[in-house]
Amino acid sequence: MASGIQDDEEHNRINLEIALEVKSLRRIIGAYLNYPEAAEEDVRRNERSFERLPPAHKDLLAHLPFKFQKLRWCISKNSFFIFEMLKTFEPPLDMSQDIDVSENQHQSNASISHLLSGEKNLGSSELCLADGRVPHSQTDGPNSDDVICRSSKEMRTEQFNEFNAGSCCIGLENKGDGVCPNNEATCASSPGCNGNVMSSPPDWLDPSLQLHVPLVDVDKVRCIIRNIVRDWASEGQKERAQCYKPILEELEKLFPDRSKENPPACLVPGAGLGRLALEISCLGFICQGNEFSYYMMICSSFILNHTQMAEEWTIYPWIHSNCNSLSDGDQLRPVSIPDIHPASAGTTEGFSMCGGDFVEVYSDPNHTGAWDAVVTCFFLDTAHNIVEYIEIISRILKDGGVWINLGPLLYHFADMYGHEDEMSIELSLEDVKKVALHYGFELEQSSTVETTYTTNPRSMMQNRYYAAFWTMRKSMKMKQECLV
Numbered sequence: 001m002a003s004g005i006q007d008d009e010e011h012n013r014i015n016l017e018i019a020l021e022v023k024s025l026r027r028i029i030g031a032y033l034n035y036p037e038a039a040e041e042d043v044r045r046n047e048r049s050f051e052r053l054p055p056a057h058k059d060l061l062a063h064l065p066f067k068f069q070k071l072r073w074c075i076s077k078n079s080f081f082i083f084e085m086l087k088t089f090e091p092p093l094d095m096s097q098d099i100d101v102s103e104n105q106h107q108s109n110a111s112i113s114h115l116l117s118g119e120k121n122l123g124s125s126e127l128c129l130a131d132g133r134v135p136h137s138q139t140d141g142p143n144s145d146d147v148i149c150r151s152s153k154e155m156r157t158e159q160f161n162e163f164n165a166g167s168c169c170i171g172l173e174n175k176g177d178g179v180c181p182n183n184e185a186t187c188a189s190s191p192g193c194n195g196n197v198m199s200s201p202p203d204w205l206d207p208s209l210q211l212h213v214p215l216v217d218v219d220k221v222r223c224i225i226r227n228i229v230r231d232w233a234s235e236g237q238k239e240r241a242q243c244y245k246p247i248l249e250e251l252e253k254l255f256p257d258r259s260k261e262n263p264p265a266c267l268v269p270g271a272g273l274g275r276l277a278l279e280i281s282c283l284g285f286i287c288q289g290n291e292f293s294y295y296m297m298i299c300s301s302f303i304l305n306h307t308q309m310a311e312e313w314t315i316y317p318w319i320h321s322n323c324n325s326l327s328d329g330d331q332l333r334p335v336s337i338p339d340i341h342p343a344s345a346g347t348t349e350g351f352s353m354c355g356g357d358f359v360e361v362y363s364d365p366n367h368t369g370a371w372d373a374v375v376t377c378f379f380l381d382t383a384h385n386i387v388e389y390i391e392i393i394s395r396i397l398k399d400g401g402v403w404i405n406l407g408p409l410l411y412h413f414a415d416m417y418g419h420e421d422e423m424s425i426e427l428s429l430e431d432v433k434k435v436a437l438h439y440g441f442e443l444e445q446s447s448t449v450e451t452t453y454t455t456n457p458r459s460m461m462q463n464r465y466y467a468a469f470w471t472m473r474k475s476m477k478m479k480q481e482c483l484v
């Protein structure tokens, strides 16, 4: 009898957890779908300001109405890309199910730990798909409130109010037949702007299911667009050379023997859009990227698994800010993606992307002592508790394994207005290193790397980080010392 009640409770908890997942996933999809309407609202705001000018000033700036039209055209191209990306996404949950989760219910179950967690072992069959696609597995519910938009957080000049953007259906018809920016050829309506053949959208993208989301969510979509440039455009090459190249060189130096028979295993927590993980895989590692943002996972899955060739898509990443542009041409310039065709890049078997919270997924005992290397790039400061991150990194490394880190300490949960109760342990670099020593790490090299993060290379504003770059090795002695 008691066990029957327990089963019911368990069943209800699981159902609630799934409902929350569906709700958060719908909100993310809603954010993507609301992108064109939110972008259009920005253009309308520009137009309203222009209309208020005295006639003499209007005459002086007579080109601006054309710029507004060009902006609309660029928005339609970005929207087309987004919609084609969404169409390839296979939701891990039934998106059509009825969800009615009240806030009270949500809060009273806030302590539910991630019931959906599954067991994912390094080397299990999930790591390789027969058709050569990069498996995007979900070991835990990727999170909704998670896009870390550094540049936006620091540099945003626009004020985003919490209002619901109007709904809008994107991509179904590509209305990109207006003026093309920079005198590009007029855009054909079908096939799509990029010459891609358009397929019909899945049921869960039906406009009637579309959510109205706060504009701040749409801002995350803009961050993703900037991240695409960082990881998958030629324009991002300079930033990748600053951040990823030192890490790749270090891995090559530390693992000279990367035989096909026995490749070393490398984990990249907070892998973003997956480029660093792919490059590590191409060096001959079994590499797994871990990422908990659906925003990121949807996009990385599209680029890694569904792009057919290099430069297949054209997007306009810089249109969303009128600030710090040297010219309108700069702001409206197209960017081709991806700069390489991921499927032909030469990855090592076992390359995968694993969805879920780093702490939840890699606390699983199956990961203990499983990894030869852990690479964290712009990730450590995403922690609520950075000590916990370091503890887990130490635990999942083999004895003698290496941890390579590159990034700043711009703690994500610091100064979060409205989230004052969010836990946020904000340590100095000195203290981070002390904690690492405590968990058995020995410092092998440490330096500073000057770099930008998702920065428009042609902007008049170039925020720079002096990022900490280190290699630490998990001491072989650690185990013995603990036993003494």
Ligand SMILES: C[S@@+](CC[C@H](N)C(=O)[O-])C[C@H]1O[C@@H](n2cnc3c(N)ncnc32)[C@H](O)[C@@H]1O
Pocket: 146, 147, 148, 150, 230, 243, 269, 270, 271, 272, 273, 290, 291, 292, 293, 296, 356, 357, 358, 359, 377, 378, 379, 382, 383
């Ligand atoms: C600042 S971005 C860096 C992305 C990538 N490493 C790069 O250098 O471009 C941090 C990433 O970590 C992810 N992230 C944050 N907290 C996470 C967690 N607890 N588990 C897994 N991923 C997380 C975010 O979604 C985001 O994609």
